[in-house]
Amino acid sequence: MSDSPLSLSRRNMLAGAALAGVASQLVEPVNAQTPPASPLQSPAFYRYTVGDLKLTAIHEGYNQVPIENFVKNASLDDVRKLAEEQFFPKDAVRITFTTTVVETGGKLVLIDTGIGDLGPATTGRWMANFKAAGFDPAKVDRVVISHFHGDHINGLRLKDGTAQFPNAEVWVGQQEWDFWSDDGRMNNAPEAMKGAFRNVRRVFDPISKNLKFFKPGDEVAPGIIAQAAFGHSPGHMIFAVTSGSNSLMLVSDITNHPGLFVRRPDWAVMYDMDAEMARLSRRRVLDQLASDKMQVAFYHAPFPATGHIWRDGDGFRLQPIQWS
C-alpha cells in the first residue's frame, strides 16, 4: 500500500471532487446560527464517555444522493438489494454528517467541523446542535481535520469568510496539506476538480501561517493519536481515542454509509479518490475494530454514529450503541 498521492488517477480524482467540492454545489444555504423557534425535532447531540474523556456527537443533517453510480464497482441491482434490506429511501442514499467533540485535558477539541452554511438545505443544523449541547464556538481550543473534503472543513469558515471557531488552533494532516496546497497540481487538475482545490484555499488561506501539521502517530490532543487511513483522500486520517483501558476509534470517512460499506467493505464509494487504497484501509481498520471489539465513531453513520463492529461473513456489521 502506497501513500503517495501520485497514485490517484484522473478518473478517481474527478469522482472524489464530487464531495470535496460541496461548496460549489449549493442547493439552498441555510443559516446554521438560527435554531428553530419551536422544538420541531430534538436537538441532535449525544454525549458519551471514553474513560475520563467526554465525547459529544453533533449532528449536521444529511445529504440525499442518487443510488445510481454511488458504488463504483458493484451492480446497481446488488446495491439496491442491500439498500432495500435496510429500508433506505427509494433509489437514494442518505449520507449523514456527525462531528465528534472531545473534552480532553481541559481542552475542547473538534474532530472535523460540519458544513457551515455551504451544504444543501437538509444540513445546517450543526451550530444549533453544538450550542444546544452547551458549547460555545469561541471556546473551541483545537480543530483537528481528518481530510479536506468540503463536508469536513467548510464549518471552519462561513461563506462570507467568518471563522466559526476564531480562537481555535487548526490541525491538519501533513500529507493532506501537501496534496491540496500544491498550486501546480491544482492548475493541472481537471476543471471539475478545481473547485475542491479552490475551496481548500478559501478555508485555509486566511489562517495558513497558523496551521499546525500532524503525521500518522502524532498525538493531536491529549489521548488522541492520528493514524493513516489513506485512499479516501490522499492524506485521510483516523484517530484513536484512549483513556486508561478504554478506547474508541474515530474512523472519519473509512465508509460513507456503514449500511453499504461496512457490510461490503470491498465496495468503493464514488467519493473514494483512490478506490483500491481506500479498500485496503477500510478492510484493515474494520478488521482491527472487530478483533479488538473497540468502540467506533463514524462521521457518516446514522446518528449518533457510534457503536461496535461485528464480523459477518466476508464483511462486517455496525451495531449502533443503545441510547442512554
Added chain:
Amino acid sequence: MSDSPLSLSRRNMLAGAALAGVASQLVEPVNAQTPPASPLQSPAFYRYTVGDLKLTAIHEGYNQVPIENFVKNASLDDVRKLAEEQFFPKDAVRITFTTTVVETGGKLVLIDTGIGDLGPATTGRWMANFKAAGFDPAKVDRVVISHFHGDHINGLRLKDGTAQFPNAEVWVGQQEWDFWSDDGRMNNAPEAMKGAFRNVRRVFDPISKNLKFFKPGDEVAPGIIAQAAFGHSPGHMIFAVTSGSNSLMLVSDITNHPGLFVRRPDWAVMYDMDAEMARLSRRRVLDQLASDKMQVAFYHAPFPATGHIWRDGDGFRLQPIQWS
C-alpha cells in the same frame, strides 16, 4: 390460540409479575418533573410522521436486568452469544422504555405512559423529555393503555396519588381490565403476584368510573385501531396507526428487546405471562410487518424505538430508522 386468561399458568403469572409489579421494586425514585440544570444529555424525544399524523417518541430511560433467567426457554450460552454479538452490557440486558405520542384529529393521544416516579434511578426522564418536546401534560386528551404491567401504567399516577394527565380520558382494553380487576383472582394469586394486582388498583381506582373500554378492532383514536396480541399479558394490545396510504404498527410488548426476540421470535422473555400464546402473537405480528414492509414502533426497543422488520433466516431483524 385461545384468548382466555384462564390459560395462564401459575408459574407464568409469577414470571409476569416481575415487571408488572415494578412499583414494589423501587431502587431510588427520581423526580420526573425536574429536568437537569445543564444539558448532560440531549432531551430524548424524536418526531416523525405517518401521513398526516404526527408521532413523537418519548424516552423514559432503561432498566438493566441480569441476563441469567431473562429468556425462559433458551440456554444461557445461546442467549449470551446473541447478546455478545450486539455488544450488550456484560451479563445484562438494558430494557428501554419509549412511549409514543400521537397528534391525530386535533387530539393529543399517548399510547402508554412511562413509569412516573416509580421506576429505578435509570428511569424517570419521561416528563422532562415530554415537556422538552413542547407538550403539556394537562393538555393530553387521551391515554390508551396497551396492558397493565407497571412500566406502562405507572406514569398515569405518581406515588403520592397525583394524576399526571388530569384532563385525559383513559382507555383500557376490556380483556386486560377483566383479568386484573377480578378481586377473586387477586385474592387467589400467589403472593409475589399480588403487588401487580394492587398496583392496578392504585392506578385505576380513583378513575374507574370514567374509564373507557376498548376491544380488538375498536378505533381508540382517529386513525388508531387496536388489535389483539394476547400472551405477554392476558389482554395485551397493539395498535395500527393509519393515515392515507401510510401506516405504522405500535407493537407494545410484542418483544422486550428486539436484539433478542425479533432475532429469535420463539424465545420467551421472563415477563411473558403465557409464553406460548405470546410466541404465536409475536410470530404473527413480525411476519405481517416483514411482509407488509410496514414501519413499526416498539415500547422496548433502543431509542427512538422505530424502524422496519426484515426477515432473516428463521427470525427477523429490526432495522432502526435513520435519524433525520
